[in-house]
Structures are given as structure tokens and as C-alpha cells.
Amino acid sequence: MKVSVKLMVVAALLGSILIACASDPNIESAKLSLRNADFQGVLDSAERALEENPENADAFYYKGAAWLEIAEEQPVDQRRDALQSARESMVRADELFRAQEISSNEAQTAIPLLVNRWRDEYSQGIGGIDFEGDNPPEVLQLAIQHVYNAHTVMPDSTMNLDALAELYFMSDDLDNAAKYMREAIEHADEADLSRYQRLTYFFMLQENNEGTLEVLEMAAQVFPDEIFFVQEQANIYFRTGQNDKAMQVLEDLIARDESNAQYRLVFGSQIYQEYLNLTQEVAGLYDELFDLNQQFRELARQSRPNQQRVSEVEGQINAVQDKIRELDLQRFDIADRAEEQLMISFELEPNEPNTTYTLGAINENRGLALVDQINNLFDDSMDFSDMERRAMDYFRAALPFYEKTAELEPEEVDNWMKLFQLYTRLGMQDDAERAAERAGF
Numbered sequence: 001m002k003v004s005v006k007l008m009v010v011a012a013l014l015g016s017i018l019i020a021c022a023s024d025p026n027i028e029s030a031k032l033s034l035r036n037a038d039f040q041g042v043l044d045s046a047e048r049a050l051e052e053n054p055e056n057a058d059a060f061y062y063k064g065a066a067w068l069e070i071a072e073e074q075p076v077d078q079r080r081d082a083l084q085s086a087r088e089s090m091v092r093a094d095e096l097f098r099a100q101e102i103s104s105n106e107a108q109t110a111i112p113l114l115v116n117r118w119r120d121e122y123s124q125g126i127g128g129i130d131f132e133g134d135n136p137p138e139v140l141q142l143a144i145q146h147v148y149n150a151h152t153v154m155p156d157s158t159m160n161l162d163a164l165a166e167l168y169f170m171s172d173d174l175d176n177a178a179k180y181m182r183e184a185i186e187h188a189d190e191a192d193l194s195r196y197q198r199l200t201y202f203f204m205l206q207e208n209n210e211g212t213l214e215v216l217e218m219a220a221q222v223f224p225d226e227i228f229f230v231q232e233q234a235n236i237y238f239r240t241g242q243n244d245k246a247m248q249v250l251e252d253l254i255a256r257d258e259s260n261a262q263y264r265l266v267f268g269s270q271i272y273q274e275y276l277n278l279t280q281e282v283a284g285l286y287d288e289l290f291d292l293n294q295q296f297r298e299l300a301r302q303s304r305p306n307q308q309r310v311s312e313v314e315g316q317i318n319a320v321q322d323k324i325r326e327l328d329l330q331r332f333d334i335a336d337r338a339e340e341q342l343m344i345s346f347e348l349e350p351n352e353p354n355t356t357y358t359l360g361a362i363n364e365n366r367g368l369a370l371v372d373q374i375n376n377l378f379d380d381s382m383d384f385s386d387m388e389r390r391a392m393d394y395f396r397a398a399l400p401f402y403e404k405t406a407e408l409e410p411e412e413v414d415n416w417m418k419l420f421q422l423y424t425r426l427g428m429q430d431d432a433e434r435a436a437e438r439a440g441f
Helices: 005-017 025-035 039-052 057-073 080-099 105-127 137-153 158-170 174-187 193-205 209-222 227-239 243-256 261-301 307-348 353-376 384-408 413-425 429-439
Strands: none
Touching (some): 025 039, 025 057, 105 137, 105 158, 158 174, 158 193, 174 193, 209 227, 227 243, 227 261, 307 353, 353 384, 353 413, 384 413
């Protein structure tokens, strides 16, 4: 509920009448001007009082009250200067009241007047915002202006900074969203995990790796047990090709507690993420290989094929196949390193579904990589029977981990879908049908 400045000041006036023996005429003039809504008159009288006594607490009080009323009459986006003047005057009045041990009604209402004004502006700012849906740009801009005003009145309130960050985020202004969330972190009395997570998210949306890393490193120091921040550091290093840095970050995590299953899970999972990144690159090469093979077949069907062009395409095919083999060697090496960490995690905590699922995926994907080679690469040196045997070994190795995951999370349909696909591939028809039923089809 909005509280009028004049109502609170009137209460102070009524109280002061009872104890006014030899009142300052300038202060009495300021009081009269305030009652008559002559706010410039209040300011003039208060200034005259301060010329006579620079430490006149009442003069600062009535200056502050006048500026609050002036701000009330101004448009929302033009109040800031008046509110700043009101704050400075009221804070100085409060300091002097305390120093001079004055307990008048004015002394008791100086800061409450500011608090009420802050509450009004803040409430008007966020009161009309739908934080779960869409808001028209003009509504968001009006809200920002109100919260800016609240921030002017109470600059030490982190609520203002949090609100400004979210309002700017909703306005698609990520620069200001990050700016005010950073200020909220710096001004907060205690570190808040959600603020660091939010600031990280803003920088990620901007694809600002440098800014994101700065926040993540700071957050990892403040919250050393929150492995999310370490995990995201490694992600960025991997994504930007700084693999050595990524591995160092993860190794430092393990060094904290080598017997921590969760740390091992994070380490193995992040290494495996590098495998998945290479998998996307390999998929693109297989698409390129398909197109080149199509070109080769079309050239071969011609009655008089251009031999130079045939040789060029054949060379491109060989180059792509060689690149696929090279990346697959890298992928298998990465998978081995990831599996090593995840097996340690599994031995430490065998009932963690994220661990069992990832171990299943590592083995399945190695088998699928071999199947892709069998189906798409052509080389006289390839031993297809050995590759098929190895692929089936990987699929069989994946099976108990996927079964364990389904046992731990029986309501997750995706687990049964995985089992259905794997049982089918391994020719385990009865098991495949049971898994299909659990998957809902």
C-alpha cells in the first residue's frame, strides 16, 4: 500500500508542535510550505536554515521530504535526480539526528520515508510483470524505470539489482542483465549460488567464453563443492580446442578426493563429451562421403567418363575415408580414457544411473562406429569379420550397464527403448519384446 510522504510528515509536525518552544523560523516556514504543497518554498526555507546552521537535521529532513514530493509529481523516467536528492538529504538528516541524540518524530520517520518510497517504486516495477510468460516491450521498459527509481532510493538493496537483471534478460538485453547480476553478486552480504548460475547462463547465451570462464572460476572458488562450475569450465575448454586445460581442470577436481564417485563421474562424462563432439564431425564426413560416392557412380556410368575427374573424386573419397579412420582412432582413445574413470566411479557407487547409462553408451557407440566403417568404408585391408566380432563384443558389453540403468530407473521409457534396440541387434527377440512392452509399444 502506498504511503503518502505528507501523511508521515504531518505526523511529525503534530508531534513537534508540542515541544516547539523557540522554533527556528526557517524550519517553521519549511513546515508551512510543505503543508501548502509549496515544495520549492520548502527547499528555499531549508537552505536558509542550513546557511545559519550546516548541521540542522530538521533542514535536511524537510529538504528530503520536499524532494520526495517533487519526484512523485514527475514522470517515472524523470524522477531519478529528485529521488537522489531526497535520499542524500534524508540519510544526512538521519546521521545528524543520531549524532545529536534527537528523538523527534522527524528523526523517527526519516529512513522509513525512504523505505516506503523504495517499496512503492519496486512494487510498481515488478507488480505488472508476468515472469512466466511474455510481456510487451513497453511494460518491461516501464518496469525497468520503476526499479531504477527504487535502486536510486535504496542503492544497497540487492533486490533491485536482481530485478533489473531479470527485467533486462526478459528484454533481450543480455549485456545489462549480466551487468546488474554481477553487481548483485558484488554487493550481496553472502554469496548466493543461484546468482552465479544465472550470471553464467547470461554469458553462455552471449557465447562469451572469456566472460563465462571468469565467472566459473570465481564461482568454483566460492562454491568448491559445486562441480557444475568445474564441469562447465571443462566444457568450454574442450569446445574451444584447449583440451590440455580441460583435462587439467578435471584432474584438479579428482585430486580433491580420489575416492569421490561423483568427481569420477564428472571426469569421465566430460572426457566422453569430447567423444560426442568428434562423433558429430565424423557424421558430417560420412555425409560428405555419401555425396562423393554418388558422384563417382554417376561418372562411372558415363559412356566416356572424364578420367581426370574420376581420379579427383576417387582421391577425395580416399582422403575422407582416411580422415574418418583417423578420427575414429581418436574417438576410441577418448572412449578408453572416459571408461577408465567411469569404471572407477561405478566400483565406488554401482547404483548411480548416470554412470551405468554412460558406460552403456560408450560401449554401444564404439560398436556403432565399427558398424559405420563396415557399411561405408572400402579398403582391401579391412577385416570385416573381425570388425563385426568386435562390434558385437561392444554391444554385449553395453548390455549389462543398460539393464542396470533400467533396473535403477524403471519408469524411464528411454531406458527400455535402448534395451529394445540392443536386444534386437543381438538377436535376443524375447527380451526385445519384453523391453518393447515396457517402452509402451
